[in-house]
Amino acid sequence: MTGHYIVFESVGKAVLKPFQVPEPKAGEVLLENEYTVVSAGTERANLVQLPNTGTSESGFPLTPGYSGAGRVIAVGEGVTSLKVGDRAIINWGGHRSHTIKKAAATLRIDDDTIDLFDAAFAPIVSFPLLGVRKLRLEIGESVMIAGQGILGVFALQFALLSGAIPVLVADLDPARRALAMKLGATAALSPDEDGFVEHVKTLTGGQGPNAVVEVTGSSLALQQALEYIAWEGRVSLLGCTRISDVPIDFYKYVHRRGISLIGAHTNTRAKTESSPGHWTELDDYRTFLKLLAVGKIQTRPIVSSVCSPEKASEVYGELAECPKPPLGIVFDWKLIR
Numbered sequence: 647m648t649g650h651y652i653v654f655e656s657v658g659k660a661v662l663k664p665f666q667v668p669e670p671k672a673g674e675v676l677l678e679n680e681y682t683v684v685s686a687g688t689e690r691a692n693l694v695q696l697p698n699t700g701t702s703e704s705g706f707p708l709t710p711g712y713s714g715a716g717r718v719i720a721v722g723e724g725v726t727s728l729k730v731g732d733r734a735i736i737n738w739g740g741h742r743s744h745t746i747k748k749a750a751a752t753l754r755i756d757d758d759t760i761d762l763f764d765a766a767f768a769p770i771v772s773f774p775l776l777g778v779r780k781l782r783l784e785i786g787e788s789v790m791i792a793g794q795g796i797l798g799v800f801a802l803q804f805a806l807l808s809g810a811i812p813v814l815v816a817d818l819d820p821a822r823r824a825l826a827m828k829l830g831a832t833a834a835l836s837p838d839e840d841g842f843v844e845h846v847k848t849l850t851g852g853q854g855p856n857a858v859v860e861v862t863g864s865s866l867a868l869q870q871a872l873e874y875i876a877w878e879g880r881v882s883l884l885g886c887t888r889i890s891d892v893p894i895d896f897y898k899y900v901h902r903r904g905i906s907l908i909g910a911h912t913n914t915r916a917k918t919e920s921s922p923g924h925w926t927e928l929d930d931y932r933t934f935l936k937l938l939a940v941g942k943i944q945t946r947p948i949v950s951s952v953c954s955p956e957k958a959s960e961v962y963g964e965l966a967e968c969p970k971p972p973l974g975i976v977f978d979w980k981l982i983r
Contacts, residue, residue, distance in 0.1 A: 647666070647667040647744075648664050648665070648666060648667065649664070649665055649666075649667040649742060649743040649744040650662055650663065650664055650665070650742065650743045650955060650979075650982060651663055651665055651709060651740060651741065651742035651743065652709070652710060652711065652740070652741040652742070652955060652958045652962075652977075653707045653708070653709050653710075654692060654693055654701065654706055654707060654708045654709075654710060654962070655706055655707050656706050657693070657694060657695050657701075657706075657966075658693060658694060658962075658963065658966040658967075659959075659962075660693065660710075660958050660959055660961075660962035660963070661958065661959055662955050662956060662958045662959070665742075667743075667744045668746060669720065669722075670720050670721060670722035670725075670746055671722050671723075671746075672722050672723040672724050673722055673723075673724055673725060673748060673749055673750070674721075674722040674725070674746050674747065674748055674749060675718050675720065675721050675722065675725060675728050675734075675746070675747055675748075675749045675752055676718070676719050676720040676721075676744060676745075676746055677716050677717065677718055677719070677734060677736050677739065677744065677745045677746075677747055677752070678716045678717050678718075678719045678743065678744055678979075679714045679715070679716040679736055679739070679742065679743055679744070679745065679979045680714075680715060680716045680717070680762045680763075680766070680978070680979055680980055681714060681715055681716070681762060681763050681766040681976055681977065681978055681979065682711050682713060682714035682736075682739075682740075682741045682742075682766060682976070682977045682979065683713040683714065683766050683767050683770055683974065683975070683976050683977075684710075684711070684741075684961075684965075684974075684975035684976070684977070685710075685711075685712065685713060685770055685796070686795065686796060686965060686971035686972065686973070686975065687795055687796070687797070687863065687885075687886070687971065688710075688886070689710045689711070689962075689965070690965050690966065690968075690971055691886070692708055692710060693710070693962055693965060693966050694966055698886065709740040709741070709742070710740065710741055711739070711740045711741030711742070712737060712738045712739070712740070712769050712770075713737065713766060713767060713768065713769035713770040714735075714736040714737075714739055714741075714745075714766050714769075715733070715734065715735055715736055715755070715762040715763075715765040715766035715768070716733070716734065716736050716762065716979075717731060717732065717733055717734070718730055718731065718732045718733075718734060719744075721749070722749070725749040727749050727750070727752075727754070728749050728752060728754055732754050732755075733754065733755040733762060733765070734752050734753060734754050734755060735752070735753045735755065735765060735766075735768045735769065735931050736752075736766075737751075737753075737768070737769040737927070737931075738769070741955065741958070741977055743955075743979050743982070743983070751928075753768075753928050753931050753932070755935060757935065757939050759939060760935055760938050760939055763945075763976070764938050764945045764946075765935065765938070766976065767934075767945045768931045768934050768935065769927075769931070770796060770797070770800075771800050771930075771934045771943070771945075772912070772927055772930040772931060772934065773797055773884065773910075773912055774797045774798070774800040774801035774804060774859070774861070774884060775800070775804055775925075775930045775933065775934065776884075776910055776912060776914075776915065776925070776930065777797075777801055777859050777861070777882045777884035777910040778801055778804040778805055778808060778859060778882070779923050779924075779925060780882050780908045780910050780923060781857040781859070781880050781882050781908070782880075782922075782923055783805065783808040783809065783810050783857060784809070785808075785809030785810075786809065786810075786811060787809075787810050787811075787856040787857060788810065788811065788812050788813075788814070788850040788851075788853075788854075788855040788856050788857070788876070789805045789810040789812075789813050789814070789855055789856065789857045789858070789859070790813075790814045790815070790816065790846060790855040790857075790858045790859070790871065790874070790875075791805060791813070791814070791815045791816070791826075791831075791858075791859045791861065792815075792816050792837070792858060792859065792860045792861060792862055792867050792870070792871055792885075793816070793817060793860070793861035793862035793863075793864075793867065793885060794815050794816075794817035794819070794822040794823065794825070794826050794834075794861075795822075795861060795862075795971070795973065796948060796973050796974055797861050797884060797885070798815065798817070798859070798861040798862075799822075799825065799826070799829065799947075799948050799973065800943070800948075801859045801861060801884065802815055802826055802829055802830070802831055803829060803830075803943055803944065804943075805859070806829075806830050807937070807942060807943075810857070811832065812832035812833065812849060812850065813830070813831055813832050814831065814832055814833050814834070814835065814846060814849055814850070814855065815831045815833075815834045815835070816834075816835050816836070816837045816842075816846075816867075816870075817834070817836070817837075818836055818837065818838060818970070819970060820836075822973070823835070823836065825947060825948075825973075828947065829944065829947065832849070833849055837867065837870060842870070842874075843870060843873045843874045846874040847874055850876070853876045853877070854874045854875045854876040854877075854879065855874070855875060855876060855879065856875075856876050856879055856880070857875075857879060857880045857881070857882070858871045858875055858879065858880070858881045858882065859882045859884050860881055860882065860883055860884060860885055861884045861885040862885050863885035863886045863887050864885070864887070864892075865887055865890050865892035865894070866892045867885075868881070868883075868887065868892075868894065869892050869894050869899075872894065872899035872900065872905065873899065875903075875905060877903055877904065878903070878904040878905065878906075879903075879905055879906070880905070880906040880908060881905065881906065881907050881908065882908050882910045883907060883908060883909050883910055883911075884910045886911075912927070915927055945974070948973045948974040949973070949974040949975075949976060950972035950973050950974050950975060951972065951974075951975050951976070952976045952977075952978055953975070953976075953977065953978065953981075954977070954978060954981035954982055955977045955978075955979060955981070955982055956981070956982055958977075961975060
């Protein structure tokens with residue numbers, strides 16, 4: 647059986663290629679993707695070979711993509727937890743039509759009311775869920791979400807679900823700010839407006855937010871956050887600050903004020919058992935699916951386009967040229983079958 651996958655061949659160049667779909671070995675399952683979601687910030691960074699990326703460290707080619715959902719179409723020897731026809735989250739499988747995964751690391755979707763389109767966001771959503779969990783928010787605390795890309799939009803929703811108030815957002819894009827307001831943000835600000843830092847403090851009673859989720863990956867945005875955050879506040883570093891191009895006075899803004907900088911990379915996760923503030927990847931997927939089932943989390947407002955993987959060269963060509971990528975791009979793999 648022939649499948650297809652997307653690969654970054656060189657800077658700015660992505661192509662769709664065929665491959666021979668393998669059979670699952672013992673303990674494995676063969677999954678057929680229905681949808682995969684583009685993680686625009688991470689994938690663009692690798693596509694243009696920014697520092698601190700897979701392509702900057704290991705070069706090309708690179709197969710992008712880690713968030714999808716589909717169905718089990720074959721099982722290897724000894725697999726009893728999954729069967730052919732089961733729907734599942736497909737994590738870290740790449741933008742490809744078919745993926746081999748260990749059965750023990752594959753989460754079955756038991757709730758038939760959940761659409762695979764929405765479920766495909768689970769791995770991406772787990773990152774902002776981790777970033778918000780690490781803040782240990784208490785009901786009534788104030789929060790700023792710095793950046794309203796795809797991770798920031800979900801971080802906003804999780805901060806609201808955690809009982810934070812007010813929940814502020816900052817983004818340069820007026821369309822993203824408008825979406826944040828529709829999703830429940832208390833206020834949406836542009837970080838380049840005059841008096842931005844003082845405006846943030848005013849909206850939080852003069853003290854600044856108790857917690858910040860920094861999702862831009864910009865050193866300048868982190869510097870701003872350290873200027874407006876409350877005394878002894880916490881900053882969850884969810885965005886990947888790949889370029890440290892802004893000097894930060896750590897004594898003035900961190901040490902003296904008792905600020906906590908919390909790394910929120912997915913590699914910091916608990917591996918086998920969840921505990922408060924430290925949930926496993928699969929447990930965060932389960933949480934997302936439960937929230938989806940009862941309408942507590944939204945994915946559809948985030949989607950900018952749904953396209954065939956055959957459009958990969960065009961999609962990534964535009965992404966490489968666009969420093970502000972669209973929010974949600976979804977590949978529909980059924981379109982090439």
